Amino acid sequence: MPAIGLGATALHAAIPHSHGTAEAQSSHDAHGRGETSGHDGHASFRGGEVDHRANGFDPHAILRDFDYGKTSKLPDGRTLREWTLAAAELEVELAPGVKFAAWAYNGRIPGPTLRAKEGERLRITFANGGRHPHTIHFHGIHPAAMDGVPGLGDGEVAPGEQTVYEFDALPAGLHLYHCHVRPLAEHIAKGLYGTFIIDPKKPRERADELVMVMNGFDTNFDRANELYAANTIGFAYSDKPIRVERNELVRLYLVNVLEYDLINSFHLHGNFFEYFPTGTSKRPSELTDTVMLCQGQRGILEMRFPHSGRFMFHAHQSEFTELGWMGFFEVVD
């Protein structure tokens, strides 16, 4: 379908404002997982704090924020699930005092975690509010015209224009979406990516579910990363650990979108997890404490903590750890 012209007012209206930090934070608190003070001698950026409110998103809110979109019934009885994603330029404070000219979907990095059920019909309206052409390329099974790459379907979406991607939610698993315009590494590394979960028809066991998108930032344009994190802000889960309950099933949706480094990894202290590559099977491939991911690879981790206390997680590449990619689970009774 043709790209449709879009005025500034329409574009503003197309950007959802309902996932603000305050709302997400209050639902976070409603789970009884309030703040835990950190700063007890572990590695951190030296002094100062990132202003999450000024950034417009909080990595603690992103952890448990799932966007189910808006649903309706199609004539054939299937569920149609719809979202609007808008690309825009955004200044993000990545570490105390370190500002980065980012590009983001819906004002946050990673973009919203879209969540659907296997077999539903999905419709995503994409509005480009940036100054460069962008797309959304979804992983999954879909027609070529819906692939969100230049030269296919609507191809590149020009600034101020919009398009619609529509396809079936297949296969069940953990996927991702990202811009696919060249230079690709830059369009991705600027922040245009997010996670996309397709729940199986027979749901997974109830769990405390978390999303971590492992990423990094090239703050001096040398095509190498100066900062590493899960969900953008380095040491966010170290300064304030993630509270989980002892013996409760924790399910972590782990995605690697890191540019400029060949691999990334996740290592957990004091515990092991079952690993489900791409989340496409309910049978774990491994019981382990470390998983290594190439860019675009992702998997589901399931664990229960038998001991209360503070347990570290981090990339097992020490360089990444020391530059931000580490945090703690605070296991409580």
Ligand SMILES: [Cu+2]
């Ligand atoms: Cu782009």
